[in-house]
Amino acid sequence: MSTEYTAVRTSIRTASILTLFAVLFTAAMALTYRYTKPDIDAAVAEVKRKLIAEVLAPGRYDNALLEDTITVLAPDALGVDEGSLVYRARKNGEPVALIVEARAPDGYGGAIDLVVAVGADGRLTGVRATQYKETPGLGDYIDPRKDPNKASPWIDQFVGRSTQAGSTATWKVRKDGGDFDARAGATISARAVIGATARALAYAEANQARLFDAKTGERLATTGGSAQ
Known part of the structure; x- marks a missing residue:
């Protein structure tokens, strides 16, 4: 097996691992956002309500x-x-x-x-x-x-x-x-x-x-x- 062939296989394997990691990370972030968004939205709304209550x-x-x-x-x-x-x-x-x-x-x-x-x-x-x-x-x-x-x-x-x-x-x-x-x-x-x-x-x-x-x-x- 040539050195060049081994290098190509290593590069492909590394790229595949990085791609898989990126997909998994993106999926995890999407799930986190999905489940935390209601809490974030509620917190933002509460801040707005408190601010508005100060002027009206x-x-x-x-x-x-x-x-x-x-x-x-x-x-x-x-x-x-x-x-x-x-x-x-x-x-x-x-x-x-x-x-x-x-x-x-x-x-x-x-x-x-x-x-x-x-x-x-x-x-x-x-x-x-x-x-x-x-x-x-x-x-x-x-x-x-x-x-x-x-x-x-x-x-x-x-x-x-x-x-x-x-x-x-x-x-x-x-x-x-x-x-x-x-x-x-x-x-x-x-x-x-x-x-x-x-x-x-x-x-x-x-x-x-x-x-x-x-x-x-x-x-x-x-x-x-x-x-x-």
Whole structure:
């Protein structure tokens, strides 16, 4: 038996073993995913429910909120190029609130992702920062978990706010002539969140009827409602 023949047989055997290993590994991963996916999905849903409960009290709606969603393509207003998820809260079939994903591109440490809850009356019921890279101990007060003022977190000043006649002219920090407080030395973070929230609020108000009427799971390309 030639050396060349032996080498070929060895290569074939090695390739076969590797292929079998890859098939078995893939099958094992598929089975693991299949049996763990329900637990993963449930954990993700629970995180979403807890977050939404911070911006909209669960007692205010009775629909399956996590399922009553649409995706909107409105990067100019919401700052999310890939599309923003919108949750629609209803009670007895009537519109209660829209919970909109938005992004502030101009945070001190980079983009700040937000969820903005807008009631059917045009007033904010809550805002939360979901992802950010603001400086720990300085700009991260936009997150109530990091805000040292537990009794009155900075982010809570958005609750009950609306745009008067569609104008967001006063949606600025006080040092810029607006109505919002900001922490000394960390106004960039506040400006970013205020601006993104104002745009999301104006967008939700301008498109409220269409957003509530869209079919569940639909993707909409919408315009209008940017800050003035």
